[in-house]
Amino acid sequence: MASPKVSIIWLNYNSSKTINMVLKSLESIANTEYPQDRYELIVVDNGSNDGSFEKIKDFLEKNVGFKRKVIKLEHNLGFTGGNNIGFKARDKDSKYVLLLNNDAVLFQDGLKTLVEHAENYTDVAGLQGVVLKYGTSFIDIAGGFIDELLGSYGLGSGYEYPWILSKPLQITYADGSCALYKVESLMKCLGNKLFIDEFFGYYDDTVLGLMMWNCGYESIMIPEPVASHARGLTFGKKRGSTSHYLGVRNRIALSLITNSRYRRLILLFAFRNSAYTIIKMGFKREAHIEARGIYDGFKLGKRLREKEFFIDLHKALLIEIPFERIPSFFTTRGYSRKYFEEWVIRNISNLSIE
Template sequence: MNPLTSIIWVNHNSYRFINLTLESLEGALNIDYSPVELIVIDNGSTDGSFEYLKNYIELRKPSDMKVKIIRLNKNIGFTAAVNIGYASRSKDAKYVVLLNNDAVPYPESLATLIEVMEQNPGLGAVQGIIVSQSNPEIIDTAGGFLSELLTSHMAYRGMPRQTVKKGFYITYADGSYAVYSIDALKKSLKNDKKIFYDFAYGYFDDDFIGLKLWNRGFKIASLPIVAAKHHRGSTFGKVKPLQIYLGFRGLIALSHISNSRLKGLVSLLALRSFSPVACYGIPAKECKQLIYSQYKAYLMGRRMGKILSILGEDIDLYRAPIVRIPLHLAIPYLVLIRKLHEYVDKKIVKLVEELQVDF
């Protein structure tokens, strides 16, 4: 008999892309795996999407699937909402799936991912190939990698889906659709009742979990199967000050608790962010918002990092597969961010050759 698996699915004011949200929900309801439970958390929606989705579930829910629907009074952030879903899971669940409401899983994907985890108990998390919603022949991500500058990069993004032919290890599984071993999470995280810190809100989640799993001795892998379609950015919409703030805050916090040999240079990214270079081509009003968001993120990131360090969350970055950057390139890349991403993307392709594994 297959192990019980819990799928956590968070919604917040999704009416503006309700068709995509329904497709994601339909994918979760029709997943070709049993036993499975779906835990739907509505994060204080005020646009009518909760009522719409609740009615949809009541009409389409399979008779053999247990569905839990939890509505929150207000938006408490993605990480805290996931924690509520995690705490609400059946105690017999062996695996937990994080599925974004803008990601559409393929029916047979979960069975394959679980089968590989069952056969490889050293795996703490897995994902498959996530393809673009607008063009399923193109990869959205085949897994996440961190560089020594703590920048996040999506493996094979923009490449044909046929590019990935073997499984390989990654720094972290992408939060759009990933499977985690609950036992590995309990052994790797300080709080066995939560996956994330509530105060993280967002953008300090999948990469942090990945590093914690690697630090505890578990591996994370990407499998050569197309697992889901994803419309990246739907949840937050277009880039906004909040999104910039959360991403930069997480970067600064991670630099505080990690031992990257380039961690001192991460703070220099802040100086670049506060300079006129960061506002090139941006209207003055938006530039002011951008600089303020990043200034605030820098201060709060340092505070968050100190709190995490006090809580014993220091991380050995080199326990995980990461992209190393020579010092003589790291400094100029602080200014030439696009060049940094181009360099790391090329290094990832070579690194994957060393990290390939047959499952």
């Protein structure tokens, strides 16, 4: 029986300063063990103007043997918009789409491993393997979870593989650095797109996972390494300010379209953090970013609510937080991470699937 067709969606934006890593990512796709006639590469360039797009095109022209589509956008549509464009351009016979960051390297048997596992589960729409930190045996991420305060956590992050990972586990969402999705499930749940365009980046894969759970589809991780990731290269030098702004904005927006019992606390502490930043740093760049993220988050959340966009958190795999533990999340450094790891260890048998 022929292997299922897969469309690999791969984005680029002004990556000239990390072009060696970017080309390694493309090379890993070209060298995958998956049958060449059963996968395609869809490159979406988000309006690059630093010469990286030309170098990528040159690399692809020299590496023939697999189908590829190259799309050059005029403007940067972000992770969400770029992937949505790529998803619409997929081969209509593709059963799966793989999202792969351009700072992630696919292991030679990575795609084959993901697809073989995905074929065994009917109610699973999103799937990821263990993604290692580039050049190490330490885990970058093995799946994502979200809690009632809308904090997100990467499973196994920072631990040496295999840590406690020995069986497939349910997760809230598959991390967008290397994630496999079933096209049929996406189409039934979301229509002909992957993400909310307005999110641009950050919390995008979280929201996708929550939406899939709301449609009755699970996300899982498999305990096998499938890729490595040099996390942090995507946004370049502006990563700190851009990621912070998007993280604040999208978390506020998400709080307005979900039913977390702690929604008001999420908003309250966002204001507290903003006030603290202003007091500590004055009206400098960092404080401006924080305040703008909150303001724009309210606007985005309101627009989504007007579109009747709603996510029921309780239909998804959610880390519940007892009320008496809430103060520690905001007063004790590192407490949220500690709570999450203890929660995983305590619940790992319940999360395990055959």
